Amino acid sequence: MDRTVTTIIDAERCTGCGLCIRVCPSETLSLENGKAVVTGSESIGCGHCQAVCPADAIRVEALPDDALALETIPVSDRWIPHGAFDSAELVGLMRSRRSCRNFHDRPVGRPLLRDLVKIGTTAPSGSNRQQWTFTVLPERRAVKALAETVAGFFRKLNRRAANPVLRSLLGMVGRKELATYYRDYHRAIEEKLSDWEQGGRDWLFWGAPAVIVVGSTPEAVCPAEDAMLATGNMLLAAHAMGLGTCAIGFAVAAMKNDPAILDRLGIPRTEAVWAVIAMGWPDEAYQRLAGRKPAMVRFFEV
Template sequence: MVVIDTEKCNGCGLCTTVCPHRLLQIQDDLAGTVDGDCMGCGHCQAVCPTGAIEVEGLAGALGLQRLTESFQAIQPGEYDGSDLVRLMRSRRSCRSYTAEKVELALLEDLVRIGTTAPSGTNSQSWNFVILPERADVEVLGDLTADFFRQLNNQAKNPLYRFLARLFAGDALGNYYRSHYASVAEALREWDEMGIDRLFHGATAAILVTGKRAASCPGEDALLASQNILLAAHAMGLGSCLIGYVVEAMRRSGRMRQMMAIPADEEIYSVIGLGYPAIRYRQVAGRRPVRPRVLHLGSTQSAAAKGESGR
């Protein structure tokens, strides 16, 4: 997969330093490849100062339709960290949208931006389903509502809850105590008044899936989802992760079939999208966090000294 132009190569060796699988080495003062499986990460191509390396199968451009692409990498420390943090804090879960339609080209750009996320062993095993119209989102909402109607009918039955506790833990009982009432009210509002408590009026949606056989498909899909959320905000859209749909789709074969999700893929996120009807004036606060700081190296060193002194 790696093609080296020996006329351009200056033998600097940077490519051999960054290759995760050590497939590149300097031979006769020029870079060359050795046998092994290339993961197609493109590090060698990105680091080469003379443009001598090409990784076959990797497109240089994402093909964005609504943004101008630049191929010059931003070096560590070159981007304004304050602006990045402000973007992250400014993105809020949107629960109030206008009726304006989101262009398909913009939704396709968001998917391509999602693929710039890191993935385990560079598998890039994610996939995406775009629902470009409000009518499409409503179909998914109806399917989700059908699933939770059935679940609520089971959960409200004491015999079902008893049998579930005997043979499958207390998950159904926990659902009944924590979610049954709010879900029942949301279903009533949807059926009787057309109030959308699920997608909140979002006019489009993106579903993010991952190949089950990948090394860490859930993490890959969620990292791609975060890219989509931040890019959506930067491009003028509101967004919201819809966890209830994910839970329903994981248990409903009918929903998976309707959303064209193959058997070898799992659904990991559903993102509602649209133009926000509300503008926030300042960022919201976050709960303080106190990370656990571990000095394992010094602990091991002290333990080793103690052993040697015995």
């Protein structure tokens, strides 16, 4: 991993308060003669030092100022302190996001899609590697092409699963997945495939005009976690920005098992896919919030 230190300290401005040293997770900085200096040989490039400095004396060159500049909404650079945001509003937003399965045909637009990707990258990532990748399908035509490829995967899988000899042979060597798939999904998938082939409902992407595939490069230390945290940010922001979204696990399963789908999208086979987000302008509205099952929660106390 690249842990190059790109921290630059303006000694003229530095007052020696030590705050940057306190928040640095990499022991990159120390105080010498009343000034902050770079003494460590590594940095995870998180930018905490730059963000905390009251004298604005630090720049982390690996973090360009405009990397998070959005095209579709004005965003202030102001840091919101802990407890200073309206938490009731935030929870209201979280509860209002719903998986959307009815979309208008209107395209989402590339600026909004680019902004959503940037918003995704505000999520935390293991060792701040930020080794997530975003493959954007900005038009319905591209989404349909992906749907056709995924449908091809399920057609093949259904044919295999319908073979009782294959199911029992695999079962004998402890591989029961095909039998489980046959029991739980085969019939429903068969019906949905036939609907798709006859130009009926798009059961996979629900007619969405855009898709973002969230993946990771092999260097990521927590690839699934990073990708899903970025995905969560995007789902929430999309709702706030007027878009409906739906995570499509069936597409992820197909992409994990059939690298030819990655080839079709230009995603290197070395990358892993963790989330596929269908999105578009929602053609559905709700009257009220839905509930959740009670959480399985435990406290450990000594």
